[in-house]
Amino acid sequence: MYQLTGVTKRYSRGKDTVHALTGVDLTIEDGDRLVIQGPTGGGKSTLLQMLGGLDRPSSGSVELDGVDLARLSEAKLTRVRSQNIGFVFQSFNLIPTLTAQENVETALVPLGVKASVRRERAAEALESVGLGERRGHLPGEMSGGQQQRVAIARALVKQPKVLLADEPTGNLDESMRDDIVDLLEGLWKEHGLTFVMVTHDSAIARRAPRLATIKKGRVTITDRSAA
Template sequence: MYTLTSVSKRYRRGKQTINALDSIDLTIDRGDQLVVQGPTGGGKSTLLQLLGGLDRPTTGSIVLDGTDLAKLSEAKLTKVRATTVGFVFQSWNLIPTLNARENVETALVPLGVRPGERRRRAAQALESVGLGERLTHLPGELSGGQQQRVAIARAIVKEPKVLLADEPTGNLDEDMRDEVMSVLESLWRERGLTFVMVTHDSAIARRAPRLAVIRKGRIKVSENAAA
């Protein structure tokens, strides 16, 4: 699904050049689950942004299903983000004045889905994350774990091939962390998603079949025998 070849990402900070990623090679197969760990500033979130087409590499290629994201126009990258990739972030970024179903529906508006179909698909997505009885609840009426599940439903309602998660349990306590991870892992298995997640949590990392560690812009991938 993904083939990254000699991918580098450099930023300028004043007179200093920061090598967020330094000529990395990485293959992520269809249906794979990969957890990415490493120190703050090591390049984890940069990698996720490149995989999702939110940023472009300074050098190298990022091939997704035969298409090099680095060479796409901004309009075509926007289409990839809208149709192929679902994003889940540490902050769930729900609109406080919209209820759970309406928040999920926002992912379908750019696709031109009709209102009735949006409502049906949003309700179905919320049901799949265990919130079928909370469709009309506002974010302020939901717990942190429930709000993150709404955000997950928003990410998967467009039926993406790829799910990218950046510290999705970072704002949750241990019980809610396990609850959200169970939802994510179930969706990964049931939908055959390619799932890449950044986390600082070693307990979560131990659950994944593959672990990538990024330090100083370099990457090392290992198989997780315990998963």
């Protein structure tokens, strides 16, 4: 479970101070599916980075299972990310010279998983996203939707507790967008993940049981699951 208390994030931009987040209090239960929406530059990605331990708040606490990520050393924070949190980004972030199989395996290297097990788990992860027959293909030999599926497999192969997605359909057309969202929702249910996604797409936001809307650094929650 995530518990955010009084989370504030300030950036200096020249002589100005930008308040990306202002006193955010937020609880995300285990197994929740939460979509974060708001205007460009309004703090959506900043909030997701806090949840993933990729950034630290200027003040406040970001607790995951009772551990304040903001107070961990970089080494311990890296370990938490490697073991417990899967990331999916808009730009896929695949290594162009590695095959789909090899890209997925890279997530297991920091965990010390031996090579034979890495190969087996990566193959299973690619199968789960419908790319079992494309294991030997390079990213440049796949469509944008297929590359995002590889990125999703890479995020899930380490069997994380949390999946964080930052505009995962931003580079895809409408039909691919729907396929990827369907896939992510199916994997969320299948694996019992805590799933948090940032999107500017209102069609995606309407599908979420919980919606966090950020405006001027403040978060408002709409809970449709209780309806």
